[in-house]
Amino acid sequence: MNDQPxxxxxxxxxxxxAALGLARQGRPVRLFEQATGFEEIGAGLQMSPNGVRAxxxxxxxxxVEPSCVIPxxxxxxxxxxxxxxxxxxxxxxxxxxxxxxxxxxxxADLLAGLVTAAKRNFAIELNTGKRATGxxxxxxxxxxxxxxxSTARGAGVVAADGIRSTLRAAVAGEVAPTKRxxxxxxxxxxxQRVPPEIEADCVTLWLCPGAHVVHYPVSNWRNFNxxxxxxxxxxxxxWKTPAHSGEVPKRLPGVYRExxxxxxxxxxxxxxxxTDLGALPQWTRGRVALLGDAAHATLPFLAQGAVMxxxxxxxxxxxxxxxxxxxxxFRAYERQRRERTAKIQEQSRSMSRIYHASGVVAAGxxxxxxxxxxxxxLGRLEWIYRWTPDATG
Ligand SMILES: Cc1cc2nc3c(=O)[nH]c(=O)nc-3n(C[C@H](O)[C@H](O)[C@H](O)COP(=O)(O)OP(=O)(O)OC[C@H]3O[C@@H](n4cnc5c(N)ncnc54)[C@H](O)[C@@H]3O)c2cc1C
Numbered sequence: 001m002n003d004q005p006x007x008x009x010x011x012x013x014x015x016x017x018a019a020l021g022l023a024r025q026g027r028p029v030r031l032f033e034q035a036t037g038f039e040e041i042g043a044g045l046q047m048s049p050n051g052v053r054a055x056x057x058x059x060x061x062x063x064v065e066p067s068c069v070i071p072x073x074x075x076x077x078x079x080x081x082x083x084x085x086x087x088x089x090x091x092x093x094x095x096x097x098x099x100x101x102x103x104x105x106x107x108a109d110l111l112a113g114l115v116t117a118a119k120r121n122f123a124i125e126l127n128t129g130k131r132a133t134g135x136x137x138x139x140x141x142x143x144x145x146x147x148x149x150s151t152a153r154g155a156g157v158v159a160a161d162g163i164r165s166t167l168r169a170a171v172a173g174e175v176a177p178t179k180r181x182x183x184x185x186x187x188x189x190x191x192q193r194v195p196p197e198i199e200a201d202c203v204t205l206w207l208c209p210g211a212h213v214v215h216y217p218v219s220n221w222r223n224f225n226x227x228x229x230x231x232x233x234x235x236x237x238x239w240k241t242p243a244h245s246g247e248v249p250k251r252l253p254g255v256y257r258e259x260x261x262x263x264x265x266x267x268x269x270x271x272x273x274x275t276d277l278g279a280l281p282q283w284t285r286g287r288v289a290l291l292g293d294a295a296h297a298t299l300p301f302l303a304q305g306a307v308m309x310x311x312x313x314x315x316x317x318x319x320x321x322x323x324x325x326x327x328x329x330f331r332a333y334e335r336q337r338r339e340r341t342a343k344i345q346e347q348s349r350s351m352s353r354i355y356h357a358s359g360v361v362a363a364g365x366x367x368x369x370x371x372x373x374x375x376x377x378l379g380r381l382e383w384i385y386r387w388t389p390d391a392t393g
Contacts, residue, residue, distance in 0.1 A: 043186035047103040063117045074087070074202065209359075274300075280295065
């Protein structure tokens with residue numbers, strides 16, 4: 001057994017999850033995050049049953065669960081008329097169908113839970129303020145180089161450095177994220193600020209011409225998360241750019257009254273361009289593997305970006321435990337994750353066309369939603385939600 005540590009670049013959801021997974025297989029791990037702390041920003045995340053299962057397999061569910069919210073139902077509504085097109089109950093029947101619950105949480109809470117779980121594990125060393133700038137496969141080991149001139153040596157490197165990955169080029173060549181013609185806004189407010197007309201204990205999806213809105217409570221009912229997606233383009237500004245005051249309501253004129261009241265409620269919004277990654281020629285090269293957004297960043301319309309990174313971590317850790325051939329273990333991880341994550345990326349892209357339809361296409365969509373009912377909708381999500389930690393595809 002090679003007891004050199006694993007090196008992980010990036011302390012986001014994927015990097016921390018990979019650290020937990022590898023440490024649970026008995027491997028020492030050194031994780032390097034570029035920021036001076038583990039970033040407590042971002043917005044709401046939907047933790048579908050496959051994500052809950054991955055967190056359990058990583059030993060992190062206990063640390064994450066207390067800050068999650070149990071929503072009562074998912075509502076799909078027409079953004080112009082306000083009509084409820086579909087209503088999905090999230091209680092016992094849902095849990096029995098998928099074998100795990102559905103929760104919503106804030107990215108910061110998920111990250112904090114993963115950090116807590118990692119700090120409890122003596123095999124994991126967490127380093128902040130360390131920006132990885134290069135990686136080298138040296139045959140029997142791999143080396144990570146940092147912006148401060150230092151280096152670290154380990155059995156292998158997991159590059160979990162996000163959609164704008166620096167290390168990706170060493171594995172897959174230069175591949176830039178692709179803008180997908182959509183602008184995303186997020187607003188977060190205390191739960192008390194939510195207009196009383198809004199059913200605050202539900203996950204609600206509003207479908208509007210050229211836009212959609214998703215909202216739900218987070219952080220153990222303290223805050224309320226609103227995400228708005230509208231057709232359009234933006235320059236690349238990162239995750240933290242404030243939107244101009246009044247910008248969001250102006251982008252959705254003529255929407256149903258309840259929805260317009262909600263859009264006026266957050267004190268501030270941030271915005272970012274909706275981007276994802278096209279298929280990479282490869283995710284692994286020798287002793288270096290890409291994981292999470294660095295390998296397969298997706299639009300958030302199936303709410304699976306963070307969950308796919310958690311699943312990656314489970315599979316990568318499992319494959320590395322099978323034997324001493326690390327490059328082969330990394331290739332096995334890639335083989336098992338490629339198809340599923342590509343399908344998530346593809347379906348997320350097509351969701352925006354369906355969600356943002358107008359005129360007769362929207363009328364047809366609404367009729368289909370009404371007639372098909374919740375069981376049909378859940379049936380279409382089974383291939384995502386039924387994933388288990390021993391799945392090989
Ligand atoms: C600040 C932030 C806010 C986000 N908000 C949302 C959101 O509101 N909605 C949504 O759907 N998704 C959001 N995401 C993306 C979502 O969290 C990811 O899809 C998902 O968590 C995948 O995780 P990841 O670990 O692959 O990438 P990320 O969560 O992006 O983590 C990558 C980590 O690597 C670090 N890093 C980057 N480059 C280097 C380097 N060279 N050396 C060392 N460390 C490096 C970054 O600082 C970051 O901590 C956000 C991501 C971030 C970083």
